[in-house]
Amino acid sequence: MIINDSVLGDLLQGLPDLRPQMYFKSSLTALSHAMEDQVLASSDAPLVIASFQQERFYRQEAHRYQRIAQKSEQIYVLAAPETSFSSGYDRYEMVAFDPEDSLSQEWHLVVIGQQYASCLVCQECSVATLSESEENLLDIDTSRRFEGIWTFDRQVAKKAAELLLKRILAYRPQLKSKIKQAQKQFLQVKEAKPKINEAAECPIPNPDPFVQRLVTYLQAGQYKLLKAYKSISEQERKERLVNSITAAIRQSLNTHEILSKAAEELGQAMQVCRCLIYRCKQTDKCATNHHEFLSHGVSSLARENWPLQDNPLFQEVVTKQERVYVANTQIDVRVQNSLVLQNLVQRFGIISWLLVPVLDKGRLLGMLELHHCGVVPHEWEEEALELTEAIASQLGVALIQAEAYTNLEDLNEQLEALERTRSNLIAITGHELRTPLSTIQVCLESLASEPDMPPDLQQIMLSSALSDAERMRKLIQDFLTLSQLESGRVEWHPEALQVQECVDLALSSTRVRSTKEELPQITTKVSAELPLVQADGEWLVEVLNKLLDNACKFTSPQGEVTIQAKTNGNQMLEVTVADTGRGIEPNRLERVFDRFYQEEGALRRTTGGTGLGLAICRQIVTAWGGQIWAESAGKDRGTQFHFTVPIAESN
Known part of the structure; x- marks a missing residue:
């Protein structure tokens, strides 16, 4: 059996003057315990109807209801079964309703005695009604919210009890006679006269205003706690995002990969229409976009020449060395006074614009831009702006490391080339100098040691020596010529x-x-x-x-x-x-x-x-x-x- 009717909805329809309020889960827990304690402290044998959303919530309070059951026979506990909870009697009536029943989204506690009555009927707010930041906090139990009624009004309590007894009867028709007795005893009796304080001979004050103030104070404290949770969660999200992007861009020492990963990670995290990251210097006239993130339907700026020298926003970043934020390009004076910016806004549909410099010790390494496109401006919160600046700072460190690695690679290549040159110089010099020098030495030794050598053979020896001497001269001349050219002395x-x-x-x-x-x-x-x-x-x-x-x-x-x-x-x-x-x-x-x-x-x-x-x-x-x-x-x-x-x- 699945019953889709909401008890809270039926209650508000039956009593249209009621106005529901918003309660935190911790507030309702405190109120429920106060209502249960009132039953335990009184001498009445009241009607108690407690509806828990799930069996696990009931298990946390089961020991209390075993004590409450000693006070009265009219105790009813409802819950959606998960393990061993089932309809039956165990000192009190247990009603297991279908998990798809609307009761699984509500929290009820109704107490009606001869001298007092209290009622708590609430429905948990669905995820769709919460903001995105609140939805992220649903793992924190204290952030759960309920909308409903909490009151000492006997008429409201009787109406809520009537609705719940009908629901119980639908699930357990065998309790018809017991429920009929409860209706006769608690729902149809005349109102009891309020107790008189014999010493003062006046009615006992109604505790409702005091309790309402107490609840208000508790709600305010819970709201402050939720804000603190939200702040902590936002800080944790920011740190996690910075760490994830830092890890992504530091997995590589390639500048192209670093900028591409940073643009992709930041664009997705900030949920922007367009994220650009490009290398530039303060004196550049323009920059070429190679690294960007685009949301669906947004035009690309890849390989687009992005003006810098005639861009007032870029020049302001260079001058101040800090971020520049344009909330609405349609009314911003800087945009309206610049034809260059107006052209960019019109061509690429930019409505909100953020520029954050990538710096290293005051030196501009690049620029990070976030674009929101469309008709309605987008206002980035301070936390988002600070987060973007933190990413830009990490990006600057990564670029410096990549440049240092590239310079080291170039230096290693130069050293390897120098080593090859040294080896070649030794090998070639040794070969080219030793060979002619050996020939010259042999020829001169022959001429000196054999004075009777025939004239024609002497001429051959001299020619060979002169030829190799010329060869050595050319070799030395080439060395000197190249040295002069490379040193700039020519x-x-x-x-x-x-x-x-x-x-x-x-x-x-x-x-x-x-x-x-x-x-x-x-x-x-x-x-x-x-x-x-x-x-x-x-x-x-x-x-x-x-x-x-x-x-x-x-x-x-x-x-x-x-x-x-x-x-x-x-x-x-x-x-x-x-x-x-x-x-x-x-x-x-x-x-x-x-x-x-x-x-x-x-x-x-x-x-x-x-x-x-x-x-x-x-x-x-x-x-x-x-x-x-x-x-x-x-x-x-x-x-x-x-x-x-x-x-x-x-x-």
């Missing part, structure tokens, strides 16, 4: 030049070698109609020399080397030195410009050289503002080296 003398003249000078120097060794065919395709370039002629010839030397070195005599030049846009002239030689693997095209890099390794090369030529070329080309790069289809498929030179301004 004095540049730029002038307007014809590329064709520089190519001819480089070719004449290269062809001198053809008398000593066989070179591949060299073809030039440089037009005399090309515009003049602005460069230091000596260093431009040096770049061409080294590229030609490199091309000839790795190309067989049957191959071909080609020099071309063309305009590359309006500001640069592009020169290409291509060969049909051994080629370069695509994954090594960038490394060939590193110092001491050798395609075959330092100690197993088939060609001479220090591996400094291309590094020198890169330093020279970069110095005049150009670029140098290599292209190759792969092994044995030739290589093309390109570099650019600024075109001279025409008068």
